[in-house]
Amino acid sequence: MDHNIIRREVTDWLEQNWSAELSLIEWRNRLVDGGWAAPNWPVENFGRGFSVDETQVVSDVFRNKGVVFASQGGPRRLAAETILIHGNDEQKQRYLRQTLTGENAWCQLFSEPGSGSDLAGSSTKAEKRDGRWIINGQKVWTTSAHHADFGILLARSDWDLPKHQGLSYFLINMRQPGVEVRPLRQMNGHASFNEVFMTDAEVSFDDLLDGEGNGWAVAASTLSFERRGFAQARQTSGVSVERVGRVYDEYEAELAIDNEPYTWYPQRQGRVDLVLDRAKQTGAIASASTRQEIAKLLSMKRASELAAEQAEATRRAGTNEVIPAGSIGKLAASVIARQAAHVHTLISGSEAMLSGEHSAENGMIAETLISVPAISIAGGTDEIQRNIIAERVLGMPKEQRSDTGPFRDIKRNIDS
């Protein structure tokens, strides 16, 4: 569609509907009803079937006018995108609107003490009993579980089938007696992830996503959305407009909770944005070897953006080429973050021994140095991304498997 037409239409709509005096939920419900909350979603599910470019036009208008966006944070987005593809109509009606309005917060209940890289090795039990699913087991590293209303849950519904076939995917209510969330502290001092214990937790039959035994295929979709998210920066809402009014207050309050687990995420990406300024301030930019390292870093960063743009263009052109963007983008984010930590170390020199608010950039450099190790683990490790690239993108021969046959006979960690 012509971008000018879109721009006019959304501007007119905002004239009629946007008011900073609405409550956040009222406003976002209007957005959903108007079809502007997620214009890239299908017409039958609150969207307009817009392309990436068309959606961008809408976002730009919103941003210029300082309009509050639909909710789009981390696991909530993963849940919504997964439900959009794998959910039935009734599930879409039940959950999607509230993910857009922000009334529901989500978490991703995939990793377990015994299965991380090997997610399909999940040993959380899902059994049908008394007309519902009963869940028993433990999840771990669950980001935001302490704020979540619902979780996307991978669990084993059949122990006699080969491991990928015995899994099912559920939408679980986190606010029930059978679910206990305990925070876990990280090496950077934050506690954004948790252990989640499920003891006879209940899930209604209606909350099984895409059929019993299809859990692995559904989880694979979620993971590919997640990988793609790693290379992207988090979207921020309107700037440069005076932000007074109820909707802004409620939005700030929402962000304070939603973003609490993620305050260190920019640091785990390496804070490439700080490199040049700090190199100039400290005089480190005069060193020939440091200059080389900075240039390498900035080249990698820029090249990865260019490659992602190119992949996006190829995808839109609709050719049949295999596009490795997700895994390469995730691996690139790790490589870039590591090089950034190296460069920050060079720039800081002995000052890198300090941390806390009285150290460089209010402690952000120190936090970067001890947060970067997370990016090569979270959302699938570097090693797993390389395996995916080698086997699925490059078509290299697959590793011999030692985890075939009925799941109950496969070698596992003793404590799982």
Next chain:
Amino acid sequence: MQKEFTSDQHQFRESLTRFMQAKSTPDDVREQMTTEQGYDTKVWQQLCSELGVAGIHIPEQYGGFGFGHIELGIVMEEMGKNLFCGPYLSTSVMSASALIHCASEDAKEALLPDIAMGQSIVTLVMDNLDAPERVGSKIQENSNLITGTANIVVDAAAADSMLVVATSSSGLGLFLVKANDSNVVVTSRESLDPTRKLCEVTFSNASAQKVGDVDLGTLQRVWRDCSVALAHEMIGGAQYLLSSTIEYTKLRVQFGRPIGSFQALKHRCADLLMEVEFARASTYHAARLLDATTTIDGVAETEVYAPHMAKALAADTYSNVARAAVQLRGGIGFTWEDDTHLWFKRAKSSEVFLGTPERHREWMMQLMEGETS
């Protein structure tokens, strides 16, 4: 020059290993890192009295045992394996080295014996920890009064005296300042590595006693001694971390097999072993050369760049091993509860202490250029 450790040296190492395993467990380290002083005085005194480590390399005429950098290195390496919390680096390594290279005979006789006994905690105050040629611009001496600030000083909160490198009218000098002088303000700083306590120290006309002259040459010697000692500590930590990581990969099962059976991890560990072995050999070699040039007068110095090579290799190796140690543990490795981050932070902090690997390689090049010209 000796290429192997003697049986006495092996025994010395073994007794240290035993001590560290008993008194510097991860639980001990975690307890000490939350305190302001950063170490247990009783354990420190026991270590000094039972194993005589504080004066191991200090000449006998000043109350020490008269051994050399090799023995000092053994102590540092074993401490590094267990992240021992104590004022060893500040007192026995940095301060003793400054006294040995820079102090007058009288000052050595007055100060070294207490250090050798572990009775006096002394820290070396330099206003720059990146490069010796930058030291002295922020701290001045005038008529035996010291003024200025050093923003990173190891163990200053625990020290009873400080050896301050300051600029005076006659160039750089080494000055003794009592830590309890009311004109000395010691402020604890939050450190990336909580097992090594850092402070900012500000002097405002603090009374000082001159103990010796310093010039760039002697300061470089001090820097090299300390870098080699620190390299030992780093290879100790790197060896420990690599072996604990390899153990973990043998136990952890994913995809129906131990993760150590995946070639990607085997290759990474094999590469790291090579790095560790190179860093270790270079570090031992540097210690032997320091001993050869300090104990036999008049012998032409060879491979003067060796300390820089050792520090750079040890630093890179330790950081690489530490990154792998977190990575190969997956999510567990990123938690506070797991001990790996304690070593990771020590590795990061030691990497930049007394010069980044890049700087040490630059000095190495300058010295090699000099040797061939």
